[in-house]
Amino acid sequence: xxxxxxxxxxxxxxxxxxxxxxxxxxxxxxxxxxxxxxxxxxxxxxxxxxxxxxxxxxxxxxxxxxxxxxxxxxxxxxxxxxxxxxxxxxxxxxxxxxxxxxxxxxxxxxxxxxxxxxxxx
Numbered sequence: 017x018x019x020x021x022x023x024x025x026x027x028x029x030x031x032x033x034x035x036x037x038x039x040x041x042x043x044x045x046x047x048x049x050x051x052x053x054x055x056x057x058x059x060x061x062x063x064x065x066x067x068x069x070x071x072x073x074x075x076x077x078x079x080x081x082x083x084x085x086x087x088x089x090x091x092x093x094x095x096x097x098x099x100x101x102x103x104x105x106x107x108x109x110x111x112x113x114x115x116x117x118x119x120x121x122x123x124x125x126x127x128x129x130x131x132x133x134x135x136x137x
Contacts, residue, residue, distance in 0.1 A: 017074050017075075018074060018076070019066070019072065020110050021072060021073055028072070030112055031061045031073045034061055034075055034111075036058060036059055037056065038056070038057045039055070039057075040077060041053075041054060041114075042054070042055055048088070049088060049089040050086040050088045050089065051086060051092070052082065052083055053080070053081065054080040054083065055077040056078050057075050057076065058076045058077065058078045059075065083123075083126035083128070087122065087126055091125065097117070097118070098118055098122070101118055
């Protein structure tokens with residue numbers, strides 16, 4: 017169960033858009049500040065069972081795969097193809113959607129290259 021959204025309105029809004037089967041890029045905020053793996057949402061977001069005020073959402077995640085190499089925050093910021101990624105503008109942002117093109121670019125940076133006819137993770 018991932019409960020990192022806490023009471024942050026932007027995070028709650030983004031988490032509400034997530035659905036079972038969506039892929040998630042996992043990010044270490046300290047000390048590395050780097051993307052390191054891919055996970056999958058295994059259940060649509062639901063109310064946090066530990067939140068007595070019932071304002072927070074959580075999502076269940078399943079580890080999918082480690083990236084062949086971590087991608088640092090500096091590398092992500094240095095890539096012009098990722099200039100619109102919200103996380104790179106506000107590193108305090110806990111969860112943020114990215115486009116398919118941005119996802120493919122991040123996978124390419126991590127060393128995952130598409131094979132024709134075989135979908136990327």
